[in-house]
Amino acid sequence: xxxxxxxxxxxxxxxxxxxxxxxxxxxxxxxxxxxxxxxxxxxxxxxxxxxxxxxxxxxxxxxxxxxxxxxxxxxxxxxxxxxxxxxxxxxxxxxxxxxxxxxxxxxxxxxxxxxxxxx
Amino acid sequence: xxxxxxxxxxxxxxxxxxxxxxxxxxxxxxxxxxxxxxxxxxxxxxxxxxxxxxxxxxxxxxxxxxxxxxxxxxxxxxxxxxxxxxxxxxxxxxxxxxxxxxxxxxxxxxxxxxxxxxx
Numbered sequence: 001x002x003x004x005x006x007x008x009x010x011x012x013x014x015x016x017x018x019x020x021x022x023x024x025x026x027x028x029x030x031x032x033x034x035x036x037x038x039x040x041x042x043x044x045x046x047x048x049x050x051x052x053x054x055x056x057x058x059x060x061x062x063x064x065x066x067x068x069x070x071x072x073x074x075x076x077x078x079x080x081x082x083x084x085x086x087x088x089x090x091x092x093x094x095x096x097x098x099x100x101x102x103x104x105x106x107x108x109x110x111x112x113x114x115x116x117x118x119x
Numbered sequence: 120x121x122x123x124x125x126x127x128x129x130x131x132x133x134x135x136x137x138x139x140x141x142x143x144x145x146x147x148x149x150x151x152x153x154x155x156x157x158x159x160x161x162x163x164x165x166x167x168x169x170x171x172x173x174x175x176x177x178x179x180x181x182x183x184x185x186x187x188x189x190x191x192x193x194x195x196x197x198x199x200x201x202x203x204x205x206x207x208x209x210x211x212x213x214x215x216x217x218x219x220x221x222x223x224x225x226x227x228x229x230x231x232x233x234x235x236x237x238x
Contacts, residue, residue, distance in 0.1 A: 036193040072218045072234035074155040079198070079218050079234050099191045099198050101220070115191035115198050 001107040007071035007078035010102070010109070014080060015068040020054055027051075028108035035114050050112075062087045076104050120226040126190035126197035129221070129228070133199060134187040139173055146170075147227035154233050169231075181206045195223050 001009070006026055013022035033044045033053060044053050063086050070080040084096040097117040102109050120128070125145055132141035152163045152172060163172050182205050189199040203215040216236040221228050 034193070070236060072216075072236050074153070074220075074232055074234045077234070079220075081200070097191075099218070101193075101198075113193055115193045115196070117189060117191050 003076050003078060003104040004073050006104050006107060006109070007073050007080075007102070011068060011071040011078075011080050014082070017066070020051070023051060023054060023109075026107075026109045028105070028110045031109055032111045033114075034111065036116060060089045062089075064093070078102050078104070122195050122197060122223040123192050125223050125226060125228070126192050126199075126221070130187060130190040130197075130199050133201070136185070139170070142166075142170060142173060142228075145226075145228045147224070147229045150228055151230045152233075153230065155235065179208045181208075183212070197221050197223070 010022045010026050013019075013025070027047050027050060029047050030045065031047055031050050033050045035041045035043075041053065044050050063084055065085040067083045068080060069083075070078070072079040078101075080100045080102070082096070082098045082100065084098075085093070086096055087093040099115040101113045101115065103111040103113075129141045129145050132138070132144070146166050146169060148166050149164065150166055150169050152169045154160045154162075160172065163169050182203055184204040186202045187199060188202075189197070191198040197220075199219045199221070201215070201217045201219065203217075204212070205215055206212040218234045220232045220234065222230040222232075
């Protein structure tokens with residue numbers, strides 16, 4: 001599959017709420033997941049670790065509503081926008097506005113890098 | 120200025136419709152502008168060329184309405200979303216949905232890479 005086909009199939013699964021299935025289908029074994037924050041979540045390597053990150057997130061956040069836009073494609077990369085209405089465990093309900101930048105190689109996602117709107 | 124400060128100032132000018140001023144202020148002399156299409160516009164190098172690209176675009180497209188969202192920051196990169204209602208010269212009125220990925224070095228934009236939604 002080329003990047004455009006991966007982008008469409010991945011985004012389509014995300015839009016159905018099947019984020020884990022999307023990852024399971026397209027992450028490479030040595031996928032790297034990058035967050036713009038200090039700490040343990042800043043860089044996670046490997047399919048198992050990235051899957052665990054997703055499980056942790058869903059166990060610690062209640063999603064009331066979510067919207068998926070994209071994909072936006074350029075070369076071997078694509079972007080997906082996630083806007084979510086969530087309540088983190090023990091926290092206040094909030095709106096998240098996030099973009100994932102995915103890099104594809106040989107039909108697999110080898111890197112995901114997340115960008116947040118802020119201030 | 121760090122990436123976050125550049126991102127905020129650049130996006131704020133874009134939101135006022137001052138795209139050229141934003142570029143003039145933040146492009147490095149050797150900025151590279153990348154489009155996901157074949158042809159002359161695929162890769163333009165240098166401040167003068169990139170400015171010319173913008174001038175060409177505005178001369179050939181009538182913008183009825185535009186919306187700017189962002190910035191979304193990660194490390195030395197940031198994203199800005201542009202949604203526009205435009206009529207290209209001699210063409211049909213259409214909606215554009217585009218994301219610019221900007222890479223910052225020493226307080227200047229050294230690369231801009233555009234991603235489009237759609238088939």
